[in-house]
Amino acid sequence: MKDWFTIANLENLIEQYHLLGPIFGVFLTALEAFIPILPLVVIVVANVNAYGIVIGVAISWIGAVVGAYGLFLVSRKFGKHPKLQRFVLNKRVQTLIKWVDMKGLAPILVLLCFPFSPAVIINIVAGLSNIRKYYYLIALLIGKFVMIVVTGGLGYDLRAILTDPIKLTLVIIGIFLLWIIGKWVENKLNKRVERDLRAVSKESHS
Template identity: 50%
Template sequence: MDFHSFKDWFTVENIMHLMVQYRTLGPLPGIFLLILEAFLPFLPLFLIVMANANAFGLWIGFLISWIGASLGAILVFLVIRRFGKSKALAFLYKNRQVQKIMSWVERHGFGPIFLLICFPFTPSAVVNIVAGLSKIRIFQYVLAVLAGKMVMIFCVSYVGHDIFSLVEKPLRTAVVLTVIFLLWLAGKSIEKKLAKKHEKEQNQG
């Protein structure tokens, strides 16, 4: 199986089939897939969360996805914190743009990380890596991840917990698409505001 075939395999139906196939393992496949997504960000977090919500119901599915996504983010952070300044990953730490974002994260801590993680379309892998390279305290980061992922995962779980009914209910589909679009707009707006604020602080410094 090549890269594109592997990537294309990830649909709600296939993920749910995998969960049914390994149902004796309970929630472990759903948690594992989200931990894997943190290390391989091209995997569709949105679809995995929706599959969990469909397979286990809104609340249990949300809890499984929240645990998996949070664990994955924290593991990436810890790996980067431990090995990010090694020779193999030195290109990340020495990158000028990364250095700027790192200093900004160090100054502001919890707030921007929480806001960025709240939205499903934010490149959370970048947030995890930059936070790992920065000097932000582990406690601050873990708290931001747990709170931000809670908001984001619940929104996606709510949208996807009965995804098959979206085909039968056009009005609900329109509402769901509108919510997704608004989340995307809000995330992009916050990213731009944070970037402008950072640029202003750099100019003043």
């Protein structure tokens, strides 16, 4: 395993990825929106190393927006299907839907800027809420662009990163900080959701 994990083999893997074409890069990034176990950071890094920073970011951005907006539209269209009501009527999901309807796009836009935010839940809840399609598309375009530019910038030039311990350390620290900040923002928003809805509930009963 260690013998295979060399810079030459990684560069060969990137070259094979490149030969699959940009459509594959778009497809793989879009697929991640529906299958969150796929590593989005790895896919974005592969795109920028295979096609260059500009084209790689563009490919990843298009794929991420298409996938996320597709899941949003699917949730909106089939959210009222009887077989999905068990999920839709879940207390946690209903709480998030109500809060999104109250607060609008601002908190969602913040979460979309981080690669480790719960993107699947965000897209589904947004689809079940009353957010207008056009406004959510704008939020996706902005949030995903910020997230992919930062992620792609950290992982660009794989050879330079893997051969320079300082750069490798900085990239690892950068990705770790993104994860920490993303989780911190997510936790803060979760607490705000509960606080705001408790306040609304008290007002409605007073």
